[in-house]
Amino acid sequence: MEKIVKEKYLEWLESDYIDEKDKEELKSIENNEKEIEDRFYTNLSFGTGGMRGVRGVGTNRINKYMIRKATQGLSNYIEKVSGEEGKKKGVAIAYDCRIGSVEFALNSALVLAGNGIKAYLFKSLRSTPELSFAVRELGTEAGIVVTASHNPQEYNGYKVYWKDGGQIIEPQASGIVNEVNKVENFNEIKFISEEEALEKGLLEYIDETLDTKYIEAVKEQIIRKDIPGKKDFKIVYSPLHGTGRRPVQRVLKEAGFESVYTVKAQEMPDGNFPTCSYANPEDPAVFKLGIELAEEVGAKICMANDPDADRIGIAIKNNEGTWIYPNGNQMGLLLMNYILENKKDIPTNGSVISTIVSTPMLDPIAKEKNIKVFRTLTGFKFIGEKIREFEEKKLDGTYLFGFEESYGYLIGTHARDKDAVVSTLIIAEMAAYYDSIGSSIDEELKKIYDKYGWYKEGIIAVTKKGKSGVEEIEKIMTSLKNHREKTLLGKNILRIKDFEQSLEKNILTGEESVINLPKSNVIQFILEDGTYITGRPSGTEPKIKYYFCIIGKNSEDAEKKLKNTMEKFENLVDSLV
Template identity: 45%
Template sequence: MTTLEKAKLWLTDTFDEETQKTIQNWIDTNSDELEDSFYRELEFGTGGMRGIMGVGTNRLNKYTLGQATQGLANYLHQQFPNQEIKVAIAYDVRHNSKEFGKMCADVLTANGIKVLLFKEHRPTPELSFTVRDKKCNAGIVLTASHNPPEYNGYKVYWNDGAQIVPPDDENIIKEVYSVKFNEIKFSGNDDLIEWIGPEQDDVYIDACMENSLYQNVGRDNLNIVFSSIHGTTYATVPQALKKAGFKKVDLVREQMIPSGNFPTVDSPNPEEPAALEMAMDLARITNGDIVLGTDPDGDRLGIAVRNLEGEMQLLNGNQTNTILTYYILDQWKKAGKITGKEFIGSTIVTSDIFYDIAEKFGVDCKVGLTGFKWIGKMIRDFEGKEKFICGGEESFGFMTGDFVRDKDSCGSILLACEIAAWCKANGSSVFEYMIDIYKDLGMYYEGLVNVVRKGRTGAEEIQQMMKDFRENPPKEIAGSKVAVVKDFQEQTSLNLLDNKKSVMNDIPKSNVLIYYTEDGTKVCVRPSGTEPKIKFYVSVKDAINSAQEFKEKLLVLEEKIKIVKQDLNL
């Protein structure tokens, strides 16, 4: 079916008058918008369904979300026949999120499904927690994470509180695509809605404290600066810090106002230093020890601490996760809680230092595909056999314990502040603690390159780039021979030194390539599952013996990453 034919299907009474007028105008004016809005259907990627809001099958709107929710309702009835089915729904601060949340609730209640709907916007991890806490069959959150204001998204959680994974995700998608737009039931039944208010915040915060805090040292002497960057955590993190006994907390007031326009930042992404600029400025005034910021739906966190020169410096995701993981495992070991049946979770694009940390403390490090849904799957797969301690991925996500089955900034912030307070009380700092870890295990450093290619032609370019890297892998990177090529689409690992190929069937197929060189450099190539990008993750490492060497070693590793990028023409 051509794009035009697909668009004309929306020129019927199934769709509202405004939608029909927009499409007819595009057809009459031969607008490029028609092609981009209808050339495909939005797909579920690593973070669910995410896209620009607007008219069309390639956009987030009442009909594409209604179709997804109707398909989910059909699948829930199949999986839980003759049972009362409950679904929790939360939404972030984005434009239309609240309206989309109520619309999804209407579709579910029209299908006889009870809905637990948050009264106001709340963080994604609180939704994950609520699914299990309230014994729901599924959960939905309306969010586009850290994407620009024109985006929104839709993530589905299963009854374990984790995002859907195979086979449920594939089966739900089949149901979604089998739903015709005229089959969506939009006439909801408000009698089947239970409204969730601030009382749930207290239950969630208590769980964060129980799973994230280990020792009460120096909490009243730590200078904290926090920003919700206009997102949902204005409702949870300040309360959690206060309840945990952190007394010196300065808030970036301008950014504590929830807004889908994110008016004070170009991007509400704590991975980007600019998003935390106002918080860093405030820390300079208040003599802050640690700066913390979260993305709009409150699952990612950015942390800045004072470096060896006393200046505030944003840690990258791997550095943050290294510090948090090492500390937790050290606390578990001191408490005698490590028995050999514990594990931490990571992903294939995250630093390999987590293998080293796990080995040091005598736990397993399980690795999955990109996205926290795979860490959630690990927890479910090994429940009752091995104890999950913590998990993280390089894209500024971490979780402590299994009470939340997705990355969780609230619990992670409590943990980070405890570490900072403990370091300060002992005359040290978080940055020095990180260097001590590197002295113990080796200094790892990472770089990320995003190559953006938008629209249909962009998607084709990304496919071609993956094809070229797969068929013609580099033989040498930064002066070191490529020793191993891992192809997760083919599920093979090829050792180029002895030309032996082995099968990797412990991780599902995915369009990802990883190159390892003889000196330990790692390069991962993958298309983004939620954005029009192809991503290149570069990891390099070296030994370090003292804090005095840090700056020199960092320059060496940064230069090496530049050479890697040049060798790959990035």
């Protein structure tokens, strides 16, 4: 174990700033050098949107001390760039169901108050999209949401939003990161009690009036209000122990869906996620209880949100009686197609925004529908940035819909982040409408494939924990970027996009062009048969992710081709470590 790691461990163990209970946790690992190293070899990274990590005591863990440090950095930035006006506008704070979320949110509020910045704190858990909505509705300078989204139950996190309601981008992102990194000692952190904050008017609890405003904004996105049989259309819903229960149940009821069945065992908030330790709607396993309920009541669709209700996954029963799970790309295409075919008065400059790792299939659909497509880096904050640029007339476009392959969608501009509440509502509407005309989501998806081609997407996510894992991920990315051959997996490469170098190279002609996006640690290969292969480290978990998209002759051919491509690439990557 490095000397500096041991010194940092002892510093925390002997500090008056660390609670006795937390010191006991540190004492319990005094003979475990590997655990001490993992907790103290680095500071939990405050990236360009916030931080996320395993709960625990240490500099490389999420805890109230690291939350306070982050909030002090944010406070310093607000004072530096916004002055007294920004301090008066304040910061809105929301939190989800995770263990520690209440404590972390209150600690954030009390550090802000200690810096003379007003904190608006929700009284109980709220969704991430409602926080995004609240920032603009309340006119605050910034926002904080305490959540680890869909990560396993041992995680928690902290995301920062700016006054436009979107996650922080440049210049705020690096500016806040720099201020957080400048906070080197706990004695630099200003912190007051809840009682003092309330007395000074620096802490205000947000009441339920804002909930109603948010729900009304969501309902404005309804496309078809009068669907025959809507009130009897059966839906099974699960918030997966998270924040979605109240807003989703409410908005579906107010929209006229009277046959909604909530999975009781997953209905109430619980940060232990007892029925699904990985509360991720991308995982078919989370639908087990929902499907059992659906079979019991006769529903053909199950919907589930992640813990902070910004993402949604579904399961649908097809005509053969089999439950299938449309992936994030498929749901994005379905929603886009539904909006374009049913929404009235679509403007001539109507635009869809997606990401560089989302399906290329949206391009031929958009071309046929005569709408624009904008691609951003991975992360919905970049989609939110584009929405703002549309509204400020910096880009020629009118926002219609945005989605990313990781099950995140936004219909409307009431939020500047992905919103599972409005997505759940519009998916329910879409399913009920198709049912009313004798069709289904599954059948409509097949129609899209028949018309535009049998695209098939897949993801491989490889977990690499600890210091050694970080080094392995760096080695793999370096090897992929240094790929010098003109073929990959036995196929000619047409183009390589190195987003860290902001450079796209045409392998056939040797021509190079600039990628007009912020630099990012991503490499993408486009092969002669239309195959896309993209590699990028996760920004929220100790993982490296590989994204694939192929085009097949039909469903069976696409499935076979995708499986073969993913297996070959995985073998290639394994040889790089």
